[in-house]
Amino acid sequence: MRCLVWFREDLRVNDNAALYHASKAANNGLIAVYIISAQVWRMHDIAACRVDFILRHLQILSDELRALNIPLLIIHADHIKQVPELLLQLMQAHHVDALYFNEQYEIDEMRRDGAVENLLKLHRVKVFSYTDQLMVAPGELLTMAGNYYTVFTPFKKAWLKAMVANKVMLFPAPTKQIQLPIKGDGIPAKIAEFNNSIPIALWPVGEKQAQDRLKKFTQTKIKYYAKQRDFPAIDGTSVLSPYLAAGILSPRQCLKAAMEVNNQCLDKGDEGIICWINELIWREFYKYVLYAFPRVSMHRAFKIATENIHWDNDPTLFAAWCEGRTGYPIIDAAMRQLCQIGWMHNRLRMLTAMFLVKDLLIDWRWGEKFFMQHLIDGDLAANNGGWQWAASTGTDAVPYFRIFNPTAQSKKFDPNGNFIRHYCPELAHLSHQLIHEPFECATKDIFSFAYPAAVVNHAKSRQRFLEVFKQG
Numbered sequence: 001m002r003c004l005v006w007f008r009e010d011l012r013v014n015d016n017a018a019l020y021h022a023s024k025a026a027n028n029g030l031i032a033v034y035i036i037s038a039q040v041w042r043m044h045d046i047a048a049c050r051v052d053f054i055l056r057h058l059q060i061l062s063d064e065l066r067a068l069n070i071p072l073l074i075i076h077a078d079h080i081k082q083v084p085e086l087l088l089q090l091m092q093a094h095h096v097d098a099l100y101f102n103e104q105y106e107i108d109e110m111r112r113d114g115a116v117e118n119l120l121k122l123h124r125v126k127v128f129s130y131t132d133q134l135m136v137a138p139g140e141l142l143t144m145a146g147n148y149y150t151v152f153t154p155f156k157k158a159w160l161k162a163m164v165a166n167k168v169m170l171f172p173a174p175t176k177q178i179q180l181p182i183k184g185d186g187i188p189a190k191i192a193e194f195n196n197s198i199p200i201a202l203w204p205v206g207e208k209q210a211q212d213r214l215k216k217f218t219q220t221k222i223k224y225y226a227k228q229r230d231f232p233a234i235d236g237t238s239v240l241s242p243y244l245a246a247g248i249l250s251p252r253q254c255l256k257a258a259m260e261v262n263n264q265c266l267d268k269g270d271e272g273i274i275c276w277i278n279e280l281i282w283r284e285f286y287k288y289v290l291y292a293f294p295r296v297s298m299h300r301a302f303k304i305a306t307e308n309i310h311w312d313n314d315p316t317l318f319a320a321w322c323e324g325r326t327g328y329p330i331i332d333a334a335m336r337q338l339c340q341i342g343w344m345h346n347r348l349r350m351l352t353a354m355f356l357v358k359d360l361l362i363d364w365r366w367g368e369k370f371f372m373q374h375l376i377d378g379d380l381a382a383n384n385g386g387w388q389w390a391a392s393t394g395t396d397a398v399p400y401f402r403i404f405n406p407t408a409q410s411k412k413f414d415p416n417g418n419f420i421r422h423y424c425p426e427l428a429h430l431s432h433q434l435i436h437e438p439f440e441c442a443t444k445d446i447f448s449f450a451y452p453a454a455v456v457n458h459a460k461s462r463q464r465f466l467e468v469f470k471q472g
């Protein structure tokens, strides 16, 4: 049988379910394909730095596959709707009998895959799909009443139970295949209109880089994770999210590495390791929510009643937030981090998201879109989950009356102001008391520098949000 493996958000040779199964079945050659579509990236607000990251990595993946005699072909699709026909043409041209891919859970991708399957079956081509982005298939986890979970803690319990039963098994890389008279395609270095401005040295590509980062994290930092993860000035988290989002690294590889330094335990043992595993389960939860409640993929609130909230959507305030000039240093430093390196620390994602929604009264969808357009780890499930959590519109979201005070959070999680100093150098000379609230010293000489006054008064905007949310 001649097989085609379709790479999507699983850009790795090791521990790749579809690649593994395709390589086992292919006794008459294995070919790989990746589909590049600027239209899809545009439609999904994919950041230029993420496109650049993917293209750079594809080059390495292509070389690794070539060493296994698996040519990587590239399809350029002008529109997502063309994908089934283009795949069929490629398969017919190369006499392929079966298509293999790993599942995706976003609504457009699920519809696309359904259309591919229907068309290929009409042409008697077999289609095999696998659960790979998730460690437990979404259909495996249901409440006693047979419903999908909407709350994290019971989901986590069910997930842990399933994982103990499933065990963490990694799929080996394929062995060298028979050589085919088919040459792999060149990978474009750049796609017009996606102009990356983030230094690429910050985000090296390749499975080896990802594995090295994982190893370094699990062997040194993971034990301190519970204590350090909330402090953005400390390098206390794994920063593996871009690799997980592109599938350069699998969640199983992460879990296995964590368990290896935790006496093979999943749910007890070292506090830092358990805390990190918990985040991997949040990742699973939000993908599961995407699968179970497709409306969240379609710009809809999970809690439908919250769709009546009357947002202010002031474009001037939105621009101040985007550009890091709200006058709240922790918010501004965080937004500048996002724009300068394409990544933002989790505590700051929570803070900036809540500030946009609850202090500036701007629709969470505006922030969700802006994040996607700038994040190198942009992932619909985690991003939507995080935004709907902060806006109190989502599954297991923060209650609407819980509103972070940005200044108090700044003092708590950046006590010496080191993070602020790095991204807001114009404030670097302030003492670590004043750096969190420069507006407090606006009348003094010390404030003779270019930094905006606070765009809102937190106490007043908090009150306003509470009223608007109750009415909505």
Ligand SMILES: Cc1cc2nc3c(=O)[nH]c(=O)nc-3n(C[C@H](O)[C@H](O)[C@H](O)COP(=O)(O)OP(=O)(O)OC[C@H]3O[C@@H](n4cnc5c(N)ncnc54)[C@H](O)[C@@H]3O)c2cc1C
Residues within 6 Å of the ligand: 229, 237, 238, 239, 240, 241, 242, 244, 245, 279, 280, 282, 283, 284, 286, 344, 345, 346, 347, 349, 350, 353, 371, 375, 377, 378, 379, 380, 382, 383, 384, 385, 386, 387, 390
């Ligand atoms: C408003 C908002 C938007 C977000 N947008 C994204 C996004 O687009 N892409 C993304 O990968 N994460 C997103 N997150 C989740 C989280 O902030 C990042 O995953 C994390 O900061 C990445 O850093 P890390 O790799 O060092 O994470 P670690 O702390 O080392 O965690 C390990 C991995 O677990 C996963 N993870 C951690 N926290 C979460 C979480 N809360 N939800 C889901 N998965 C999690 C990530 O894959 C992460 O790489 C968002 C959170 C919020 C509040």
